Amino acid sequence: MWFLATLCVSCLLMGTQAQSSASFRRSNDRNGRCQYSFTVDSPTEASCPSPVSSPEMESLKSRLGLLEALVTRLAGGEDVPKFSESSGSKSGLQDAYNQAVEEKAQLQREKQRLERQVQDIQRRMEEFRQEAERLRNKPCTPQSPPRGLVNDNGFRPGSGPAPPHLISIPEKKDHLSLSTRYQELTAVVTEISAPNLDGPTDITGCGDLVWVGEPEMHRKADSIAGKYGVWMQDPEAKDPYGSEMVWRIDAVGADMRQLIGYENMDDLARGFPTKVLLLPEGVESTGATMFGGSLYYQRRLSRTLIRYDLLSENIAARRDLPHAGFHGQFPYSWGGYTDIDLAVDENGLWAIYSTNKAKGAIVISQLDPHTLEVKGTWETKIRKTTVANTFMICGKLYAIASYTSPNTTVNYMYDTTTSQGKAISVPFKNRYRYNSMVDYNPVHRKLYSWDNYYIVSYKVRLGKQE
Known part of the structure; x- marks a missing residue:
């Protein structure tokens, strides 16, 4: 018995000397039971041929798996939460946009309601004005003298x-x-003088502008194309069109080529055109005019003037206006590419524009109505971009101060006869707050205007400036 114990101890000592290390371990098995193990390194094998997975290895593998998943998520999986955030933001923006659209629709309905109210008020005012005019023209009943006298x-x-x-x-x-x-x-x-509601007494022939009447509305445009435009009557109409023929060109759009004609003012008011002509070349802005059976206008994107004969429906003459600015170089203060403005008065056909040499000051040229040749030129001292619009009467240029103010003035006059200009103050009303065209008709002695969709006219009086 003692011999066997001694032999076991000797084997252990020899095994200990032959191995580099030994270990004793206690751990739970998979079933949770305590397990003791004694481990000695093999002197001949570097590793076991079929290793057995330990709980620590399983735990390590699980941790490594989690780490790999985390690395994968950090490296390429962050787009998913961002996409969710983006989706949430897009959803919020969509809700805000839908709400804004709904509010816009409500504001549009409210705007339409207010516009209807404004039109109703304007209609009533026009009725009151007509009634006042009727009462003014009605003869007074003669009164018998008081009894006793x-x-x-x-x-x-x-x-x-x-x-x-x-x-x-x-x-x-x-x-x-x-x-x-x-x-x-x-x-x-006692003699009581009634106020003169028609302004100062008019004179026969030419004179200075001393009074501009209230605007009379003839028609409102049907669409956005008629927000700006030009309308006219030929003071020297030729067959086949009479002197009562009314012409208009809507000036909103990239290709303004339609010249629309109405038999008279009543047809214009009712919106019944009798003639539509397609011009061979586009019109630039609201500076066109009518004279002697021809339409005169500036060709789009150029300084070229065109005379379009209404009878033959063809271009009868064309000519460049020397050195004239065009397409936004020297417009009126409201813009609209109104660099060249053609006008007619008792003395004939005129062009109102500016040049680089004049440094933006208004230049007036009288034109030959047949050839469009320049017959004479005058340079003023008022900048074209500072005035709202201009027109010619009896060889005199008149400038309007504002195109939006409801109560503005004709504040400047230049006389081509004396080559002198001066400041004046004749009240002028922009009833609809955006006047894009003002021209004079020497036969009807009225100003024609296009004021924010509305076609209007003004009576004028000529006299002597005080």
Whole structure:
């Protein structure tokens, strides 16, 4: 027995010397039971041919798997949460956009309602104006002189103070008091001058502009194409079109080539055109005019002037306006590429524009209506971009201060006869707050205007500037 114990100890000592290390371990098995193990390194084998997985290895593999998944997510899996955030943002933006669209629709409905109210008020005002005009033109009923007063020698009330010997007062003082008689006598002999609602007295022939009447509305455009435009009547109309023919060109759009004609002002008001001509070349802005059976206009994107004959429906003449600015170089203050403005008055055809040499000041040229050749040129001292619009009357240029102010003025006049300009102040109204065209018709003696969709006209008076 002792021998066997000694032999076992010797084997252990020899095994210990032959091996580099040994270990003793205690751990739980897969079933949770305590397990003791004694490990000695093999002196001949580097590794076991069929290793057995330990719980630590399984735990390590699990951790490595988790680590690999985390690395994979960090390296390429972050797009998913970002996509979710982006989706949430897009959803929020879509909700906000839908709400904005709904509010816009509500505001549009409210705007339409207010526009209807404005139109109704304007209609009522026009009815009141017409009624006032009717009452103004209605003759007054003659009044018989008060009882107790004697009119002698054909004297009529309102003809001025009557001489004392023409009026006798009855001797019967018991019928009327002295104060009553005095009031009746004053009513007879006092002349009361009524205000002149039509402005200053007009003169025959030419003179200075002294008064511009209230705007009279003839028609409102049907679409956005008619927000700006030009309308006219030929002061020297030729067959086959009469002097009452009305022409218009809508000036909103890339290709303005339609010239629309109406038989008269009533057809214009009702919107019944009788003629539509397609111009061979596009129109630039609102500077066109009509004279002697031809339409005169500036060709789009150029300084070329065109005379379009209405009878033959062809271009009769064309010519470049020397050195004239075009397409936004020297427009009126409202813009609209109004660099060249053609006008007609008692003296013929005119072009209103500017050049680089004039440094933006208004230049006036009188044109030959047949060849478009320049017959004379005048340079003013007022910048074209500072005025809202201009027109010619009797060889004089007139400038309007504002195109949006409801109560503005014609504030400048230049006389081509004397080559002198001066400041003036003639009231002018932009009823619809965006006036894009003003031209003068010497036959009807009116200003024609296009004010924010509305076709309007103004009566004018000529006289002597004070």
